[in-house]
Amino acid sequence: MIKPIIAYGNPVLRKVAGDIDKDYPNLTELIETMFETMYASDGVGLAAPQIGLSIRLFVLDANPFVEDYPEAKGFKKVFINPHIVEESGDEWIFNEGCLSFPGIHEDVSRKSNVKITYLDENFVEHTDTFSGVCARVVQHEYDHLDGKCFIDHLNPLKRRLLSGKLNNIAKGKVHTKYKIKFFKP
Numbered sequence: 001m002i003k004p005i006i007a008y009g010n011p012v013l014r015k016v017a018g019d020i021d022k023d024y025p026n027l028t029e030l031i032e033t034m035f036e037t038m039y040a041s042d043g044v045g046l047a048a049p050q051i052g053l054s055i056r057l058f059v060l061d062a063n064p065f066v067e068d069y070p071e072a073k074g075f076k077k078v079f080i081n082p083h084i085v086e087e088s089g090d091e092w093i094f095n096e097g098c099l100s101f102p103g104i105h106e107d108v109s110r111k112s113n114v115k116i117t118y119l120d121e122n123f124v125e126h127t128d129t130f131s132g133v134c135a136r137v138v139q140h141e142y143d144h145l146d147g148k149c150f151i152d153h154l155n156p157l158k159r160r161l162l163s164g165k166l167n168n169i170a171k172g173k174v175h176t177k178y179k180i181k182f183f184k185p
Contacts, residue, residue: 003037003051005099009170010183017054017145019081022123034059041178047144056081058141069133082118087111102176108153
């Protein structure tokens with residue numbers, strides 16, 4: 001079942017998400033729904049807060065980047081209760097977008113490597129290090145679990161320049177090709 005993406009302006013995007021256990025209700029179906037929603041929205045990653053759930057879960061499939069980044073081939077994963085252990089390497093700039101911020105794409109600087117602990121969909125624990133675009137996608141989705149968004153990595157001037165677009169998203173004055181849900185206080 002495809003869920004609507006939560007748009008910028010909803011407080012769930014700014015909340016630190018909580019860990020879950022293997023008894024989380026309908027977890028297998030939720031993971032399937034998240035992949036289905038991500039693909040229907042042409043995304044490469046989706047965090048649970050982006051569908052309104054403040055839990056530490058994200059899914060990703062970096063295959064759309066394969067042409068430019070061969071390391072993305074087959075990089076499809078589920079991350080449950082992830083925690084970044086270390087970010088290392090050189091900073092590199094990449095033009096990021098986010099399903100919760102339709103129409104906004106900006107250059108974001110992040111470290112080139114990330115070491116992360118997480119549970120997979122079978123609750124098997126992993127500690128892995130990812131590099132390049134795979135690290136980038138992991139860091140972007142991980143931020144959502146800590147109540148951060150990619151615009152938080154922009155300098156204050158750039159954020160001020162985007163304020164009109166951000167206000168329009170928060171007010172629901174934006175069109176998307178995917179289902180989106182705007183916050184109504």
